[in-house]
Amino acid sequence: xxxxxxxxxxxxxPEAALAVPNEEALAEERQVREDQIRCAExxxxxxxxxxxxxxxxxxxxxxxxxxxxxxxxEAEGVTQQVVSKSLVSALKKSREFLKRxxxxxxxxxxxx
Numbered sequence: 001x002x003x004x005x006x007x008x009x010x011x012x013x014p015e016a017a018l019a020v021p022n023e024e025a026l027a028e029e030r031q032v033r034e035d036q037i038r039c040a041e042x043x044x045x046x047x048x049x050x051x052x053x054x055x056x057x058x059x060x061x062x063x064x065x066x067x068x069x070x071x072x073x074e075a076e077g078v079t080q081q082v083v084s085k086s087l088v089s090a091l092k093k094s095r096e097f098l099k100r101x102x103x104x105x106x107x108x109x110x111x112x
Contacts, residue, residue, distance in 0.1 A: 047094045055090035062087055 048056050061067045073080045
């Protein structure tokens, strides 16, 4: 094989690929990522606060762990329909929370 089979002319490389980001750009990218993480954590925390423990657990299993309703039901010893109804309710509450933001978090009044 000839050497040219494995090399690329620098003329063919886009200028953006050769650019080295400066420290300011890297710091800005880091800040954006940190802000995104904080927003995601706040959203998860808010959603957790409006769901029952079972709803949050099932939503996590379904959306993050990739388990099916049947798998969740079998692990919990309940029917698939119970899990399905729970997920529908959890998703509805979560969507409403995300549309309205943190203002939707309402603490239940203390029992006297």
